[in-house]
Each structure stands twice: as C-alpha cells, then as structure tokens.
Amino acid sequence: MKVGVVTFPGSLDDVDARRAVTFGGHEAVALWHGDHDLQGVDAVVLPGGFSYGDYLRCGAISRFSPVMTEVIEAAGRGMPVLGICNGFQILCESHLLPGALIRNDHRKFNCVDQRLRIENTSTPWTSAYEQGAEVTIVLKNGEGGFVASEDVLDQLEGEGRVVARYLGDNPNGSLRDIAGISNERGNVVGLMPHPEHAVEDLCGPGTDGLGFFTSLAAVAFA
Amino acid sequence: MSETDHSPRTSTLDTVAVASGDPERDQPWADLGLKVDEYARIREILGRRPTSSELAMYSVMWSEHCSYKSSKVHLKQFSEIPQETPVGKMLAGIGENAGVIDIGQGYAVTFKVESHNHPSYVEPYQGAATGVGGIVRDILAMGARPVAVMDPLRFGPLDAPDTHRVLPGIVAGVGGYGNMLGLPNIGGEAVFDETYLGNPLVNALCVGVLRHEDLHLAKASGVGNQVILYGARTGGDGIGGVSVLASETFDADGPAKRPSVQVGDPFMEKLLIECTLEIFAAGLVAGIQDLGGAGLSCATSELASAGDGGMHVELDRVPLRDSTLAPEEILMSESQERMMAVVEPGDVDAFMAICAKWDVEAVVVGEVTDTGRLHIDWHGQRVVDVPPRSVAHDGPTYQRPFARPSWQDALQADGADSLARPTTGDELRDTLLRLVASPNLCDKAWITDQYDRYVRGNTVLSQPHDSGMVRVDDETNLGVSVATDCNGRFAKLDPYAGAQLALAESYRNVATGGARPLAISDCLNFGSPEDPDVMWQFAEACRGLKDACVELGIPVTGGNVSLYNQTGETAILPTPVVAVLGVIDDVTRRTPTGFVAEAERVFLLGETRDELSGSEWAHVVHSHLGGLPPTVDLAAERALAELLADASRDSVVTSAHDLSDGGLAQALAESTFRHGIGVSVSVADVAGGDAFVALFSESVARALVTVADDDADRLVELAHRHGVPLTPIGRTGGEVISVEGSFEVGVAEAKTAWSATLPAALG
Numbered sequence: 001m002k003v004g005v006v007t008f009p010g011s012l013d014d015v016d017a018r019r020a021v022t023f024g025g026h027e028a029v030a031l032w033h034g035d036h037d038l039q040g041v042d043a044v045v046l047p048g049g050f051s052y053g054d055y056l057r058c059g060a061i062s063r064f065s066p067v068m069t070e071v072i073e074a075a076g077r078g079m080p081v082l083g084i085c086n087g088f089q090i091l092c093e094s095h096l097l098p099g100a101l102i103r104n105d106h107r108k109f110n111c112v113d114q115r116l117r118i119e120n121t122s123t124p125w126t127s128a129y130e131q132g133a134e135v136t137i138v139l140k141n142g143e144g145g146f147v148a149s150e151d152v153l154d155q156l157e158g159e160g161r162v163v164a165r166y167l168g169d170n171p172n173g174s175l176r177d178i179a180g181i182s183n184e185r186g187n188v189v190g191l192m193p194h195p196e197h198a199v200e201d202l203c204g205p206g207t208d209g210l211g212f213f214t215s216l217a218a219v220a221f222a
Numbered sequence: 223m224s225e226t227d228h229s230p231r232t233s234t235l236d237t238v239a240v241a242s243g244d245p246e247r248d249q250p251w252a253d254l255g256l257k258v259d260e261y262a263r264i265r266e267i268l269g270r271r272p273t274s275s276e277l278a279m280y281s282v283m284w285s286e287h288c289s290y291k292s293s294k295v296h297l298k299q300f301s302e303i304p305q306e307t308p309v310g311k312m313l314a315g316i317g318e319n320a321g322v323i324d325i326g327q328g329y330a331v332t333f334k335v336e337s338h339n340h341p342s343y344v345e346p347y348q349g350a351a352t353g354v355g356g357i358v359r360d361i362l363a364m365g366a367r368p369v370a371v372m373d374p375l376r377f378g379p380l381d382a383p384d385t386h387r388v389l390p391g392i393v394a395g396v397g398g399y400g401n402m403l404g405l406p407n408i409g410g411e412a413v414f415d416e417t418y419l420g421n422p423l424v425n426a427l428c429v430g431v432l433r434h435e436d437l438h439l440a441k442a443s444g445v446g447n448q449v450i451l452y453g454a455r456t457g458g459d460g461i462g463g464v465s466v467l468a469s470e471t472f473d474a475d476g477p478a479k480r481p482s483v484q485v486g487d488p489f490m491e492k493l494l495i496e497c498t499l500e501i502f503a504a505g506l507v508a509g510i511q512d513l514g515g516a517g518l519s520c521a522t523s524e525l526a527s528a529g530d531g532g533m534h535v536e537l538d539r540v541p542l543r544d545s546t547l548a549p550e551e552i553l554m555s556e557s558q559e560r561m562m563a564v565v566e567p568g569d570v571d572a573f574m575a576i577c578a579k580w581d582v583e584a585v586v587v588g589e590v591t592d593t594g595r596l597h598i599d600w601h602g603q604r605v606v607d608v609p610p611r612s613v614a615h616d617g618p619t620y621q622r623p624f625a626r627p628s629w630q631d632a633l634q635a636d637g638a639d640s641l642a643r644p645t646t647g648d649e650l651r652d653t654l655l656r657l658v659a660s661p662n663l664c665d666k667a668w669i670t671d672q673y674d675r676y677v678r679g680n681t682v683l684s685q686p687h688d689s690g691m692v693r694v695d696d697e698t699n700l701g702v703s704v705a706t707d708c709n710g711r712f713a714k715l716d717p718y719a720g721a722q723l724a725l726a727e728s729y730r731n732v733a734t735g736g737a738r739p740l741a742i743s744d745c746l747n748f749g750s751p752e753d754p755d756v757m758w759q760f761a762e763a764c765r766g767l768k769d770a771c772v773e774l775g776i777p778v779t780g781g782n783v784s785l786y787n788q789t790g791e792t793a794i795l796p797t798p799v800v801a802v803l804g805v806i807d808d809v810t811r812r813t814p815t816g817f818v819a820e821a822e823r824v825f826l827l828g829e830t831r832d833e834l835s836g837s838e839w840a841h842v843v844h845s846h847l848g849g850l851p852p853t854v855d856l857a858a859e860r861a862l863a864e865l866l867a868d869a870s871r872d873s874v875v876t877s878a879h880d881l882s883d884g885g886l887a888q889a890l891a892e893s894t895f896r897h898g899i900g901v902s903v904s905v906a907d908v909a910g911g912d913a914f915v916a917l918f919s920e921s922v923a924r925a926l927v928t929v930a931d932d933d934a935d936r937l938v939e940l941a942h943r944h945g946v947p948l949t950p951i952g953r954t955g956g957e958v959i960s961v962e963g964s965f966e967v968g969v970a971e972a973k974t975a976w977s978a979t980l981p982a983a984l985g
Contacts, residue, residue: 012674019679050488053487053489109673
C-alpha cells in the first residue's frame with residue numbers, strides 16, 4: 001500500500017512515521033501541507049510534532065492547511081487515517097474525531113515508555129493486535145489530556161470506539177484513561193502515544209508499535 | 223525623540239560625517255562596558271571618534287563573551303594539539319562556528335557546547351530555551367543537520383528556595399525549545415552545589431551530521447555576492463545582552479544594567495533549520511553565519527573579515543519587529559532565529575523561493591565588496607565605516623594576573639582521611655541508601671522525562687545510560703556517541719587535575735557505550751577573571767586539558783568560555799565541562815548501562831585506591847571538601863577505553879557502567895535499577911578488602927561490566943591484552959544488592975530511595 005505522511009510546518013515525527021510505514025511493509029509517501037494532493041495514497045498518517053508551533057491551540061491552524069481538505073474528504077470515503085499526538089489534535093480540530101486534548105494535568109511535558117491496552121482491534125490500524133493486548137509505546141506530549149463531555153465519552157465506550165487505554169498511573173489526566181479513539185466508521189484513529197517510536201529494538205522501547213503499521217496490510221489483504 | 227511615527231530618527235543620527243565634525247562629543251563607552259584604553263584604541267583604529275553605531279558594535283564584539291579577551295591567551299594552547307582525530311584530519315577547527323571531524327563513510331560530525339548561564343538566572347525559561355536555540359544555529363551554520371542535544375546543568379542546593387524558581391524554569395525551557403525543534407535530548411547532567419546558588423550553569427550541546435561535501439564556512443567572499451538576512455524579524459530583545467549580561471556579576475546593588483533576556487520562538491527555528499538545509503542541498507550558499515550573541519554586529523564583521531574583506535549593508539532594509547528601533551539597537555539586538563547568508567546574484571531567486579516555501583522572511587540587506595571596509599548605511603547615510611577585522615578579531619587581549627590561591631595548600635592538606643567512615647554492614651548499607659538518594663546521585667528522570675529523547679527515531683542510548691548515542695546511517699549503522707562531565711569539586715581541589723578528570727570521565731562514558739572517543743568540545747565556566755585566584759584556576763584547567771588531549775591523541779574542536787560566574791565574592795566551583803564525541807561503526811553492538819540478564823558474571827575493571835577526598839560520600843555525609851582529587855591516569859583511561867570499544871565490537875560484554883561519582887556502590891545500584899535484576903558481589907579482592915573503600919572510593923579509569931559465562935575467558939583475554947586490571951566480583955540475579963559478609967539491600971528499596979528525591983523536592 002501507499003501510505004502518505006503529511007509534513008506541516010513544525011511537524012517533527014514525520015521522518016519517523018515514514019520509517020515506521022516502511023517497516024510495516026508499505027511505501028511511504030511524503031505529503032506537503034500546502035498541496036491539495038494526496039498523490040494517490042491508500043492511507044494517511046498525520047504525524048506528531050508542534051505544527052504551527054501549537055500557537056493558538058494545538059492543531060487549530062493545521063486543520064486549515066490545504067491538504068486537510070483532501071484528507072477530510074478521503075476520510076469521509078473511508079480511507080484509513082491515523083493521527084499521532086499532534087495528528088490526533090489536528091483530527092479533533094478537524095471534527096473528524098470528537099473531544100479535545102488539553103494540557104497535561106501535571107502541566108509538564110512528559111516523555112515515558114507507556115503501557116497501554118489495545119481495546120479495539122477492528123480498526124484498519126489495530127487489526128494486527130489481539131483484543132486486550134498490553135503493549136509498551138512511547139508517550140511524549142505536553143497537551144495529551146483527552147477530554148469530552150460525559151455523553152460523548154459514554155458514546156465512545158458504548159460503541160467500542162476507545163482504541164487504546166493507558167495502564168498504570170494515568171500519565172496526563174485523560175478522562176477514562178483514554179489514549180486513542182476512532183470515528184464511528186473506524187477508519188479514522190487518533191492516538192496520543194507514538195507507535196512510530198516503537199518499531200525496532202534498537203531505538204525505542206521494543207517493537208510493540210509496529211502493529212499499527214502492519215495492520216493496514218491485514219486489512220488490505222483481508 | 224518624542225515622535226511615535228515610523229520615520230527614521232535622522233535628526234539624531236550619528237553618522238560618520240557627524241563624528242568627524244564633532245570629534246570631542248562625550249560617548250557612553252563606560253556604560254557599554256568598555257574600558258578607557260579600549261575606547262582610546264577604537265579612536266586610534268578609526269582615526270576619529272566612533273559613531274554611536276560603531277561604538278555599539280565594538281562594545282558588544284569586544285565584550286568578554288565575544289572577544290574572549292581574558293581567556294584567549296590561555297585558549298591559544300589548544301591550537302597546539304595536533305588537529306587530527308584517530309580517524310583523520312579535522313575538516314574545520316577552532317575559530318569556525320563549530321569544529322568538524324571526519325567519522326568515516328563520507329560523514330562528518332560537528333558538535334559544540336556553549337553556556338547561557340547569566341540569562342538563565344534572570345529568566346530561567348527563556349534563558350535556557352535560547353541557549354538551546356543558539357547552539358543549534360551554530361551547528362546548522364556549518365552545513366550540518368542537528369541530530370541531538372544535551373544539557374549539562376548546575377544548580378544551587380536542591381532544598382534552596384531559589385533552586386525551586388530556577389530549576390523548573392530551566393528544565394521547561396530546555397525541553398520547550400528543544401522538543402519543538404524535533405531534536406532528541408540524549409543526556410546531560412544535573413549537579414547541585416551551594417556555589418551555584420545565584421549563579422546556575424546552563425550549558426547546551428548540539429551534535430550535527432553532514433556529508434563531507436556539504437561543509438559550509440562562515441565567510442563572505444565573491445565581490446558582488448548578495449548578503450541575505452533571513453529568519454525572524456529583529457526586535458528590541460536582548461539588546462546589550464552580550465556585553466552587559468554576560469560580563470557583569472550579580473551584585474546586590476541591583477539590576478540597573480540588566481536588560482531584557484532574548485525571547486525564543488522554537489517554531490521559527492524549526493522552520494529555519496528545514497529551510498536552511500534545503501538551501502544547502504540546492505547549493506545556494508557561498509557563506510553563512512548564524513546570528514547569536516552580538517547579532518548583526520557579529521555576523522557582518524565576522525563574515526566580512528573571513529571573506530574578501532569588504533561588505534556594504536543597508537541597515538534600514540532589516541525587517542523589524544519594532545519599527546522605532548535605532549540603528550545602534552538593530553546592530554546590537556540579539557533577537558533569535560536569524561541567519562545571514564552570502565549568495566551569488568544568480569541564486570538569489572532560488573534562495574528566496576525556498577524561504578517562501580517555509581514561510582521564512584528573507585531580505586537582501588547588502589553585498590560583498592572589495593573595499594576592505596564594513597560599510598553600513600541607514601537610509602542612505604553612512605553610520606559605520608570600519609575595518610571588519612578590527613571589530614571581529616582585533617579586540618583587546620588581557621594578560622590577567624593569576625596566582626595560586628593562598629588557601630589552596632590548606633585546602634589540599636585537609637583530606638578526607640580524617641573523616642569518620644562507616645564500618646559495619648548496617649552502616650555501609652545506610653551509606654549506600656543515603657548516597658543513591660542524594661541530589662547529585664539520584665534519579666534525574668524528573669528532569670529528563672521533560673525532554674523528548676526519541677524523536678527522529680535514531681536514539682540508541684540516552685539517559686540513564688552513561689552516554690548518549692544516535693544512529694547516523696540507517697543502512698550501515700554508523701553512529702556517534704557523546705557524553706559531558708565535570709566534577710567541580712575535583713576542579714576546586716586541583717584545577718589542572720580536575721579538568722583532566724572531567725575529560726577522563728566523559729571519555730570513559732563514551733567508551734562505556736562501545737564508541738571510540740575522537741574529539742572534545744569544552745565549556746569553561748569560572749568566576750571573575752579579575753580575581754587572580756579564579757584566573758589561576760582557569761589557567762590550570764586549560765593547561766590540564768591541553769596536556770590530556772595531547773596524551774590521549776584527541777583534539778579540542780572548539781568550545782566556549784563563561785566567566786564572571788559568581789555572586790559577590792563567591793565564585794562557583796571551577797566547572798570545566800568537557801564533552802567527548804565518539805564514533806561507533808555499528809550501533810547494534812552498543813553496550814547498554816545496566817544488568818540485562820540473571821546469572822551473568824560481574825567484573826570490575828581498573829584499580830581501586832583509597833581516594834575519598836572530594837567524593838560524593840565526603841560531600842553528602844560530611845559536607846566536606848578538601849584534599850587531593852583521585853589520581854589521574856590517562857594511560858589507564860586509554861587502555862580501558864580501548865578494551866571497552868573492543869568488547870563492544872566483539873560482543874563480549876552484555877552491559878557496562880563507568881565508575882565515577884559514588885563509586886562502585888552507585889554503579890552497582892544503578893545497574894540493578896535498570897531492569898530490576900539484583901547482584902551478589904564480594905569485594906574481598908578490591909582495595910585490599912576494605913569494603914568501604916571498595917564501594918565508595920572514586921578512583922578513575924574503572925568500569926563495571928557483565929559477561930555471559932561463556933564469554934568470561936574472552937573478557938579476561940581482552941583485559942590482559944590491554945593491560946587493564948580485572949577483578950571478578952560476583953554475579954547478577956535475585957532481587958537484592960548483596961555484598962558478601964557485609965549487607966544486603968533490596969533493589970526495590972534502593973530504587974525507591976533513588977527515584978523519590980527530585981519528585982519529593984520539586985513536585
């Protein structure tokens with residue numbers, strides 16, 4: 001599959017995401033925020049970083065980037081879209097996902113090897129995991145606290161749209177320990193932790209994140 | 223000057239013509255930090271009084287921070303070290319923004335460590351943030367992609383109220399800026415001592431990687447080439463920051479000369495990095511310089527004097543954040559995130575197009591000339607007409623008096639031998655627990671977890687490993703390793719040995735990870751050079767570093783001096799921070815810190831002597847500082863480093879940890895914490911069986927290694943070949959740290975003590 005990774009001004013983990021896509025067995029395609037062009041990719045990753053310096057509000061400016069018109073349209077058609085960290089924030093600002101991400105409750109940037117439980121394996125990004133799999137993936141952010149109204153949270157839980165949940169001490173104040181969610185259709189996933197930093201034993205805490213990138217193949221060949 | 227419109231203040235403009243016609247006007251040279259003879263020298267160079275713009279330029283460029291006027295007679299000796307690393311000739315040396323060394327496979331690495339001490343005391347967050355920003359631009363200006371940062375930090379006592387103001391701000395600033403640049407922070411130090419209260423040290427290191435052919439030097443050559451200023455707009459921040467902030471100590475009598483600290487915009491710097499690298503890749507740059515301390519004064523005079531000798535700048539073209547700024551202020555402004563490039567006329571359009579792509583503002587502000595003069599005009603009127611070298615390089619040189627302090631002998635005579643030592647197993651156990659929880663030896667995760675250590679996906683080793691290591695090439699697995707160290711207490715006891723010990727520790731840490739040390743950069747933090755005691759410490763440290771570099775066969779690639787680090791009469795501990803850079807052919811063979819498996823054999827490499835003076839034990843338990851530091855043995859360091867690099871290459875050892883602060887006890891404890899694997903040792907064959915000395919002495923040239931049973935013979939053979947003493951001391955395994963015949967302590971208990979200290983103090 002061809003998987004696009006968007007670079008916004010201030011994207012940081014775009015190089016890492018492209019490497020992870022390659023490790024997942026796909027062709028990584030660099031997409032530029034200023035182009036109205038997805039270059040025929042089959043899926044899109046919005047990587048981590050501080051797009052537009054996180055000025056105004058995380059993801060609030062990137063959401064208006066030209067490429068996002070195409071991403072939103074393609075997501076509506078069912079194209080798999082994964083937003084990691086800042087990408088998750090952009091997806092929320094774009095209203096592709098509900099809720100918002102606010103400053104960590106302890107008010108510090110926090111970079112840790114985080115344990116997670118994969119709660120929904122029916123998305124194109126998580127099908128390679130076993131239901132309930134416990135994994136360790138890098139978490140690093142200053143504004144990772146997921147918030148939404150009680151109704152929305154209940155809906156997310158009820159529809160099985162909580163994709164991943166934090167294990168152990170809640171690292172950032174996310175409501176109901178939510179680390180990642182999906183849209184109703186399941187093709188759009190937002191994840192605060194960084195699976196692209198856990199795809200090789202050499203650089204990062206193991207390979208538990210690789211599943212997010214190999215899942216696409218499982219879907220494609222299903 | 224009461225106008226609020228944006229018209230230039232021509233009515234008060236001090237042009238060259240005005241200066242010539244009004245030669246005796248009183249000028250505020252003293253307020254700008256110049257001495258009377260320095261002002262006289264400027265008048266002599268120019269044959270007239272300087273204009274106010276020229277005075278601004280000379281004052282910032284001749285400040286201690288920019289001109290190294292007190293230190294350069296001592297730094298000169300670093301150029302006498304052969305400019306060659308174990309891999310080959312240096313590609314660029316001292317004098318460039320940062321030295322560049324060959325690491326093989328067509329790659330080169332540039333790295334440098336700099337200080338941002340005084341601004342970080344005044345405004346911790348922005349001071350630290352812009353310290354990171356400045357060193358990253360230095361590296362970028364060499365043509366390199368910055369790939370990692372590291373921050374050696376020094377604070378006052380952990381329980382001092384001001385530390386609670388300074389530390390969180392500095393850490394948040396280092397993280398806030400570096401994280402947003404997408405640069406992994408792979409190590410550093412955090413050391414606490416009362417002498418840093420009121421004068422914290424914020425040193426910032428950056429490593430960059432480039433291909434040999436991409437090396438760019440700071441020079442303006444090619445008459446007619448265009449001079450482009452790009453990046454952030456110029457504002458009023460940091461005006462005079464260099465000459466005043468960096469050269470005045472913090473006396474109680476107030477902040478009269480304390481102007482604003484620069485404010486950083488890391489998002490702009492990230493754009494500047496990507497934009498500049500794309501410009502390099504397109505081959506559009508003839509010369510380049512970052513704007514740091516002394517801003518445009520520095521960039522224009524240094525570029526011009528390193529090139530064809532002339533430059534003409536139209537200062538009114540500089541994009542401003544504050545349109546009321548006067549030319550003097552524009553020349554002195556230290557606004558961050560700016561670069562200056564020299565570009566051939568035919569390449570200007572392409573250059574501008576790349577800047578536009580990255581939303582980076584760029585303006586042609588001048589051109590290279592063959593006049594031999596730096597001419598700067600303000601709305602068509604000449605405000606600067608100087609020989610550029612006189613500004614950039616011909617600053618004053620001081621032969622500051624120095625003398626061995628009268629108290630040095632008494633300090634050295636007051637050794638740790640007379641201090642009460644723990645003897646029973648229970649006392650030794652308590653000592654271990656107390657030391658692992660002490661501020662200098664405790665877990666630094668509260669700090670380092672605020673830094674992104676994973677971004678770019680190439681981080682092989684980072685805190686809490688002994689050194690940081692990043693992969694340079696995905697295909698070949700070539701990598702580089704860096705460590706920074708300095709024990710200021712050792713340097714106080716003997717600055718010559720102390721500087722060598724800083725180098726030795728850093729060198730050892732790089733080797734512990736499996737890399738071969740190639741070169742050093744240093745950041746020499748000292749008190750006031752006007753104090754002969756301090757100046758002696760500085761001179762001794764320089765001499766020690768030079769001698770050690772010669773003996774180890776590694777050059778100094780550059781560095782930074784920070785003086786006037788004192789509050790009132792109290793100077794900081796002399797703190798010559800040394801960064802060592804190493805190369806490793808295959809990062810998959812790196813040696814981790816910390817026990818990785820049960821039932822492996824544990825060996826101590828090196829020789830342990832009764833060396834407790836200046837140790838963490840003496841500091842923590844007795845608040846004592848006196849005696850002589852551990853004996854320097856560079857031949858032993860070199861042998862140990864070669865052994866460790868070979869052990870990595872041949873996959874002999876499974877883990878390695880250097881022995882330094884806190885001695886064997888600390889190394890054992892930290893090794894068990896990593897994966898919760900305990901250890902049982904006997905120290906009967908170490909230090910003549912004196913358990914206290916064996917566990918807490920800080921003798922150098924030592925490391926703790928583990929091997930699988932099958933590989934023990936290979937290790938013994940390696941140690942024999944390199945002439946490194948080797949002592950089998952035990953095995954990994956279990957859930958306790960057990961010292962035979964003495965005590966046991968649970969790994970979990972010790973780890974809890976180790977990790978609780980900073981969160982308890984800082985929240």
